[in-house]
Amino acid sequence: MTLPMDTALDAGLKSALAAGEDEALARLHTRLAAGAQEQDLLDVAYTVIPSPVGELLLAATPFGLARVAFGREGHDAVLEDLALRISPRILEDQERLAEPVRQLDEYFAGTRQVFDLPLDLRLATGFRRTVVEHLSEIAYGATASYAALAALAGNPGAVRAAGTACARNPLPVVVPCHRVVRSDGTIGNYLGGSDAKRTLLEMEAAA
Structure with a gap:
């Protein structure tokens, strides 16, 4: 039987907190991300990466990269805006952003001049x-x-x-x-x- 996401979250958090280990929290996060994806419960995945212009938040939907945000914008505020304008079903999931991260790393290294990524432009009208x-x-x-x-x-x-x-x-x-x-x-x-x-x-x- 598949547990509802919030039930699984509560049980997992209690286990992780009881263990008091970062590793346990990381395993919980991985399980939650995988479960959300399997159950089609994740609408926006995000990650934060370092760059020569400061930390960048990258957020993607199943349709493509939807947001790149500078640290000065306030990443928490950006996530709140994404929750309002796209969906509240948001989770940090670096694996889902692996290709944008790779291409941005190449760009900042000077080995990429053109991005080849699916884009979700719904935030621009x-x-x-x-x-x-x-x-x-x-x-x-x-x-x-x-x-x-x-x-x-x-x-x-x-x-x-x-x-x-x-x-x-x-x-x-x-x-x-x-x-x-x-x-x-x-x-x-x-x-x-x-x-x-x-x-x-x-x-x-x-x-």
């Missing part, structure tokens, strides 16, 4: 989604102005809206809003902070 869909057309090591991006998205007059779309891009780094700069060549604002944006641009320019 309307014109903002159109803008996000065109961001990957800006080549590695190149930059484009917000005006050029608005034109690329089919609305040359929507420069401010293009900027807002970049600021709210749910998949920074993977979907390269860091390659969009101001018309005067200055880097402009960035969700991960100006230092992170500068780091990414300098890394790509040096490749």
Whole structure:
């Protein structure tokens, strides 16, 4: 008989806490992740990885990578937002994020210039989604102005809206809003902070 997830969770936690071992908690977490996946109870899997631009939270649905979040966004707040906007059935599961983690490691090592990942873009809607869909057309090591991006998205007059779309891009780094700069060549604002944006641009320019 299969125990309900919360019953299994209570029993497992009591066992792990009684043992007082990190290893026991790790085994419990692995069982819960496997059980959630087997019973189709996991809608959002996430993990947190180190990077040259700080810790990144990666979250994916069965449809693809849905969120990349910088530490300055507050990872707890990001998870709460995902619970509200996608599903509360969220669990840390690094195995489900193995491919995005691998490709990001290659990108930061300078051996990958293009990401090849399924993406779930449900967090971007309307014109903002159109803008996000065109961001990957800006080549590695190149930059484009917000005006050029608005034109690329089919609305040359929507420069401010293009900027807002970049600021709210749910998949920074993977979907390269860091390659969009101001018309005067200055880097402009960035969700991960100006230092992170500068780091990414300098890394790509040096490749």
